[in-house]
Amino acid sequence: MPRKAIIVLVGSLVVLAIAIFALAQTRAPSNVTTQSGTPLIGGAFELTDHTGKQVSDKDYLGKFMLVYFGFTYCPDICPTELQNIAGALDIIGEKRRKQITPLFVTIDPERDTRELMAAYVENFHPDLVGLVGTVEQIKKMGKTFRVYFKKVADKDSPDGYTMDHSAFVFLMDKKGRYLRHFSYGTSPQKMADGLIKAMD
Ligand code: NI
DSSP, rough: HHHHHHHHHHHHHHHHHHHHHHHHHHHGGGGGGGSSOOOOOOOOOOOEESSSSSGGGGGGGGEEEEEHHHTTOOOOOHHHHHHHHHHHHHHOOOHHHHHHHHHHHHHHHOTOOOOHHHHHHTOOOOOOEEEEEEHHHHHHHHHHHHHEEEEEETTSSSGGEEEEEOEEEEETTTTOOEEEOOTTTOEEEEHHHHHHHHHO
């Protein structure tokens, strides 16, 4: 085969390979992104609930999940938001309440022990499940939910630090997929209205 022909043949094969690769790239993402505009929030997690049971996201499938990240030492934001969640749960009625698991996930794993979490969640609602874990487990779950949190020095706080954190309440569907979120300060009635609309 003349040298020129070999160069043309090799060149054509390279172009073909690039074309196939490009085509595969345009098709591949369909199973990792959701419908257009739906943010990728949520995913697999492994933590420990406030009763000491090892749990994962799979334990909560089949029900809606209401997920809030915070910490028990939080002076006001978290208690306010957990009260709003509890109020909304009371408004939606028992039938809907049975189809939803409210989760309070600590973002302060160094201080929030299982025992502390157990004592804390019962102040708010009997359905509320507190989740604790290792620093790594919490970091991983926070990342999948795109939650911001940061340890900041504060001499007036216990142990000399507090946690900066975002305060969204995420509603996930029965397959663990993001449905919507509620901003901090959403009233119990507004949250209940939103839950009813999303669940029906
Ligand atoms: Ni807080």
